[in-house]
Amino acid sequence: MEQVYNVFLLLGGIGLFLFGISFMGKGLEQAAGDNLRVWLEKLTTSPLKAVLVGALATAAIQSSGATMVMAVGFVNAQMMTLSQALYVMLGASIGTTITAQIIALDIDPWAPLILFIGILLTQFIKNRTAKKAGAIVLGFGILFVGINLMGDAVQAMELGGLVGTFLHNVHNPILAILFGALFTLVIQSSSAAVGILQVLVASSLGASLDLEEVVFMIMGMNIGAVAPLVISSLSGNRLSKRAAASQTAIKVLSAVLFSILMLIAPVIVSFVKNLSPDDVSRQVANFHTIYNTVCAVLMFPLIKPVAAMAEKLMPDSAEDEFFSRKLLYVTNDVSKSPAIMITQAHREIMRFADVCRANLHTALESFFERDEDKAETVIEHEKTINFLHHEINSYLVSLYGKGLHESDVSRVSTMLSVASDLERIGDLAENIAEYAQTAAANRAKFSDGGLQDLGEMAERVEYMVDLSMKAYDKEDRALLEEARTVEDSVDAMQEEKTENHIERLKDNVCEPRSGVIYTDMVSDLERISDHAMNIAEGILGINASIEELQVEV
Numbered sequence: 001m002e003q004v005y006n007v008f009l010l011l012g013g014i015g016l017f018l019f020g021i022s023f024m025g026k027g028l029e030q031a032a033g034d035n036l037r038v039w040l041e042k043l044t045t046s047p048l049k050a051v052l053v054g055a056l057a058t059a060a061i062q063s064s065g066a067t068m069v070m071a072v073g074f075v076n077a078q079m080m081t082l083s084q085a086l087y088v089m090l091g092a093s094i095g096t097t098i099t100a101q102i103i104a105l106d107i108d109p110w111a112p113l114i115l116f117i118g119i120l121l122t123q124f125i126k127n128r129t130a131k132k133a134g135a136i137v138l139g140f141g142i143l144f145v146g147i148n149l150m151g152d153a154v155q156a157m158e159l160g161g162l163v164g165t166f167l168h169n170v171h172n173p174i175l176a177i178l179f180g181a182l183f184t185l186v187i188q189s190s191s192a193a194v195g196i197l198q199v200l201v202a203s204s205l206g207a208s209l210d211l212e213e214v215v216f217m218i219m220g221m222n223i224g225a226v227a228p229l230v231i232s233s234l235s236g237n238r239l240s241k242r243a244a245a246s247q248t249a250i251k252v253l254s255a256v257l258f259s260i261l262m263l264i265a266p267v268i269v270s271f272v273k274n275l276s277p278d279d280v281s282r283q284v285a286n287f288h289t290i291y292n293t294v295c296a297v298l299m300f301p302l303i304k305p306v307a308a309m310a311e312k313l314m315p316d317s318a319e320d321e322f323f324s325r326k327l328l329y330v331t332n333d334v335s336k337s338p339a340i341m342i343t344q345a346h347r348e349i350m351r352f353a354d355v356c357r358a359n360l361h362t363a364l365e366s367f368f369e370r371d372e373d374k375a376e377t378v379i380e381h382e383k384t385i386n387f388l389h390h391e392i393n394s395y396l397v398s399l400y401g402k403g404l405h406e407s408d409v410s411r412v413s414t415m416l417s418v419a420s421d422l423e424r425i426g427d428l429a430e431n432i433a434e435y436a437q438t439a440a441a442n443r444a445k446f447s448d449g450g451l452q453d454l455g456e457m458a459e460r461v462e463y464m465v466d467l468s469m470k471a472y473d474k475e476d477r478a479l480l481e482e483a484r485t486v487e488d489s490v491d492a493m494q495e496e497k498t499e500n501h502i503e504r505l506k507d508n509v510c511e512p513r514s515g516v517i518y519t520d521m522v523s524d525l526e527r528i529s530d531h532a533m534n535i536a537e538g539i540l541g542i543n544a545s546i547e548e549l550q551v552e553v
Contacts, residue, residue: 071084094292
């Protein structure tokens, strides 16, 4: 029965320890607030800055996994390049070693008092700043209470002896690295893995356990640190998968290079031991810090080649390139003539039109197919649409200072108007995707007649959008006249479909909750048609300015 209690004591200690690390990290992250994201976004302009920011951010929130996932989020948003993110992660590996240094502090007897102070600050103080500080202190106290419980259980069960025997008999560095990586993979935190190792080596057998027997396990734990990043990338896009693969390669390569370095200079371990000869836990913490710092130095010049290799092995798909958050046809080359710049701007507008059109089609598919994954894709691509709209607008506004002729000024003004209408179509497509999500969440049912009416109107509106874009691109007045006819028919369909819906409601054919979505869909489809008509009519301003120019001549 005593052994069962000791097992429970060990499990409870591990649980409190892991919870303490997580709770303290969240408290630190809340205290840092949005400043942390600002650091990562703004202060990564150079590789060295990126490493320093990664180290400081991770030291602040005590979670390299959170820093890495955050950096990949910026890569996905194309606010940071892959190489910038890898430099940040390199720094995160250094910052995460602070946890081991804290655990090595001999403050275990003070843990209950620290815990009590944390409770006082979080439960009895109303000041928000004090509460945030209390959360950090509380997490800190829970962490050390967990360490105390683990230490008691380890000594009672004589786990130190078992671990020591295991480590004494494992002479294969590769097996030790794999064991450390798998252990970290299970608990999802390299800081926690190293902390548990510190408790084990500091047990009754700790004095007879050499640092040499755990160094490869520590190296494996650092490889396992990529687990949160790899797991988050499984449901992510190509960019996140590329970042996860790159970071894993860097961690493995770091272990290989450091192993070679230890063969060349075996005094490294002796040096670390001599820093704190009577404290094995501190030796583990020091090796963890030195290992990650040296690896950061070794890998620093290799980051860009690794990023380039990842981009070559995992290239962007045609869809990734199509929805990329960058302008494809315009540049800031001041040597180009206004005519060339306007031509390039027109190509960019038409590419923007294609992106908006494709997202509208996906949104309609998500609605009629009840496909929530496609709805999420639409919402994600809407961010690209907003980015492109902003960049195109900025470029077009800059053209006004290029000494344009009056006819070119009119053309640029029309482009600005067209870009605005395209962006509004993108917004309405996002609305449709959200209707798909709402319908799925509420299990809204539509009558066959209602779905048929929406399908007919959606098909007509898609044709209208295609026609208007073609009319604008070709500056074709014949297509403009056809677009006007189609727009009139869409207006008529809106009235017809609304009346049909009212009749179905009277006959109790439609559900009220699906009826709200139906009327919103009809309204948004008609608004899309209106914006498409504005795009087609953009050629009137262009043609008018050309005709005025011909009269002047």
